[in-house]
Amino acid sequence: MPRPTARVLTLLELLQSGGTRTVAELADRLGVQGRTVRRYVDQLGELGVPVESVRGRYGGYRLAPGYRLPPLMLGxxxxxxxxxxxxxxxxxxxxxxxxxxxxxxxxxxxxxxxxxxxxxxxxxxxxLAFTDRPGEFDTPDAEVLLTLADAVRHRRPVSLHHTGRDGRRTERTLHAYGIVAHAGRWYVTGRDARLDEDRTFRLDRIADARTLPGSFDLPDGPDPAERVLSAFATAEYRHEVTVRIHGTVGQIRAGLPASVARLADGAPEDDAPESNTPDGNAPEGDATVERWRVVELRVERLDWLPAVLASLDRPFVIERPDELRARVAALADRLASYARDRTPGPA
Structure with a gap:
């Protein structure tokens, strides 16, 4: 391919990446002078590619909005x-x-x-093979996703029709803080304007979304991903569990991540050491200090928790419920019986 033709195609590829490109930037990328860039732009125009000239201090060239691009050139x-x-x-x-x-x-x-x-x-x-099997997921509507993304960027209220777990359909006005992908699902988190409470919704359960007039201020606090994980940890489930565990935040989170459990004593969630106290000891709230920490969970089933608590290999005290205490004792008895049994198993 002749070099001028290759440069014209490179220019098109640069313009396809979006935004306005200055003449100086294009000349530097193509290794030519400014007047040559203008000649290449004219050649694109002769080929039917609508390149717009943008005036002003930050002017340059860009592709016309809505232009249907030719096939992409991929390396x-x-x-x-x-x-x-x-x-x-x-x-x-x-x-x-x-x-x-x-x-x-x-x-x-x-x-x-x-x-x-x-x-x-x-x-x-x-x-290429994967160690996990592909899952079956309910995918969100693309138009709903794009509408919510636009509302997040411009901090505009959005009206949405949502179907809850009970099948009841409601209309909500949401101040959307962000969109989060987690465990194969899409979520939007924000403030329910009518209830004046933070809410998290699955996008595949939203049938329609429409941007409303007005705007809102983004509050201080956790980022959208942390809000979604917190919503999972505090959702309403059958069992409310409170356990005191002796360890660092990292040791606890190894088996009980933020999407499952909440640290009720306000301990920091990172393992970066804080400055030491004058006596040389780490402060009480340091995430790297081994101390008693209150952990709260809301779960539908308790059968998986005894094994998780055992895998932490940290001292713990179950404050509630009694059923969990009984399940942990039963697991301990089974493990002790397996350890004492010297009878050989089947070949």
Whole structure:
């Protein structure tokens, strides 16, 4: 390919990345002078590519809004990144469309790849295996997701129709703080304007979203991801559990992460050591100090908790419920009986 033609295609690729590019920036990237950049822009215009000239101090060139771009030009690393991203997104449930949409998108990319590149990528994609099985997830509506994202960016209230776990449909006005992907699900977290309370909603349960007039201020406090994890840990479930565990925050979080349990004594959630007290000891609230900490959980079932508490290998006291105390004692008896039994098992 002649060098001027290659530079024109490179210019198109730079403009496709979005935003306004100055003449000086384009000239530096292409290794030419400014007047040559203007000539290349004219050539794109002759090819039907609508390049706009932006005046002013930060002016330059950009593609006209809404222009349907020609096929993308992907290098080997870029093509591999896109295909692996589609594959991993489908398996993790992080998709806004049906499974077939991701599959057809990947197939289209593979069809237009040069043969030498396809020969290198296909063996990897065919040989790639995952240790977990792909899950079946309810994907959110793409229009709902984009509407909520716009509301988050511009801090605009949004009206949404949500279906709860009980099947009841309600209309909410939400001040959306952020969108969070967690464990194969999409969530939006924010302030319910009518209830004046923080709420977290699954996007696949939102049937419609509409931006409303007005604006709101983003409050201080945890970021959206922390808010979603906190909502999981404090949700209403069948059992309320309170356990005092002796250890550092890191030791406790190894078995009871923030999405499952809440530290009720306000201990910091990071392991960065704080400044020492004058006597040389770490302060009482330091996350790296081994001390008694109150841990609270709300769970539907208790059968998994005894093994988790045992795996922490830290002293603990169960304050409630009594049923959990009985389950832990039963597990301890079983483990003790297994340790005492010297009868050989089946070959």
């Amino acid at each position: 080997e690393d870029e093509a591999l990144a896109v295909l692996l991203g589609l594959l991993a997104g489908r398996r993790a449930g992080l998709s806004t469309a049906e499974r077939t949409a991701g599959e057809t998108a990947a197939a289209k990319i593979r069809r237009v790849l040069p043969k030498h590149l396809a020969r290198r990528l296909d063996p990897l994609l065919d040989a």
